Amino acid sequence: MKNKKDQNEPELMLPECACSFCGFTEEETLEIHAVRDVLIILRDKMTALELINAIHALSEIASGLTVDLAKACGICNHCGDEGPELCKGINECDESCASLHGCDDGPVEWVANCSLCHDLLDESQNIHIPDYILEAAGIPKGTKLEAYADGGNGEITVVEAERQSGITDVPPSILAILAQSGVCLAELDELIMQEAIIYGS
Incomplete structure (x- = not known):
C-alpha cells in the first residue's frame, strides 16, 4: 500500500496483521491525518459505508477516551x-x-x-x-x-x-x-x- 505524502517524507511501515484486519490492500493509497497527540490513517477513497465505519470507530474511541478522562477526574462533590x-x-x-x-x-x-x-x-x-x-x-x-x-x-x-x-x-x-x-x-x-x-x- 502507498502513503499519500510528499516525496521527501519517509515511507511509513505498518504492521501487516493490522492492515489485514482493517481491510487495507497493497493497491490502496492511504491518507495520514496528523494532529497534536494523534495520528489517524484512513483510505484516501471510501464508499459511504466505509466512511460510516470510520466515523463509528473514531466515535467509539473518542467515547472511551472521554470515559477514561471522566474516571480520572471523578464527579464534582x-x-x-x-x-x-x-x-x-x-x-x-x-x-x-x-x-x-x-x-x-x-x-x-x-x-x-x-x-x-x-x-x-x-x-x-x-x-x-x-x-x-x-x-x-x-x-x-x-x-x-x-x-x-x-x-x-x-x-x-x-x-x-x-x-x-x-x-x-x-x-x-x-x-x-x-x-x-x-x-x-x-x-x-x-x-x-x-x-x-x-x-x-
Missing part, C-alpha cells in the same frame, strides 16, 4: 466546599434520598454550584493584559499569567504563571461535555497542571 452532601452512587439515589441530601438537581448543577469548578468556567477570572505591555515586559503573547496583591497598598503584580498548562487549554466543546456530565473541572485542571499520566499502564 463541591471540591471541599460546604454544601449539600451528594450521593456516592448516582444509580442508588431515589427521590426521597435526593430530597434529603439536596441532590435532586443534575450533574450540570453539581458543577455550577461548586465555586472552584464554576470559577474555572468564568472567563472574567482570566487575566488580560494588552500585547504592548506584555512586549515591554518581555513576556511572549499568549503566555498564561497569574496575579497577586502586594499587601494592602492597592497594587497588583502580574507575572508569568509557573505552569503554562491548565484547563484553558481544553477545547470549549470538550469542556462543555465534561461540565454537563458532572465531571470535576477543578480536578481536571489539577491533572493537566501536574501533567499526570491517566491513560495506559
Whole structure:
C-alpha cells in the first residue's frame, strides 16, 4: 500500500496483521491525518459505508477516551466546599434520598454550584493584559499569567504563571461535555497542571 505524502517524507511501515484486519490492500493509497497527540490513517477513497465505519470507530474511541478522562477526574462533590452532601452512587439515589441530601438537581448543577469548578468556567477570572505591555515586559503573547496583591497598598503584580498548562487549554466543546456530565473541572485542571499520566499502564 502507498502513503499519500510528499516525496521527501519517509515511507511509513505498518504492521501487516493490522492492515489485514482493517481491510487495507497493497493497491490502496492511504491518507495520514496528523494532529497534536494523534495520528489517524484512513483510505484516501471510501464508499459511504466505509466512511460510516470510520466515523463509528473514531466515535467509539473518542467515547472511551472521554470515559477514561471522566474516571480520572471523578464527579464534582463541591471540591471541599460546604454544601449539600451528594450521593456516592448516582444509580442508588431515589427521590426521597435526593430530597434529603439536596441532590435532586443534575450533574450540570453539581458543577455550577461548586465555586472552584464554576470559577474555572468564568472567563472574567482570566487575566488580560494588552500585547504592548506584555512586549515591554518581555513576556511572549499568549503566555498564561497569574496575579497577586502586594499587601494592602492597592497594587497588583502580574507575572508569568509557573505552569503554562491548565484547563484553558481544553477545547470549549470538550469542556462543555465534561461540565454537563458532572465531571470535576477543578480536578481536571489539577491533572493537566501536574501533567499526570491517566491513560495506559
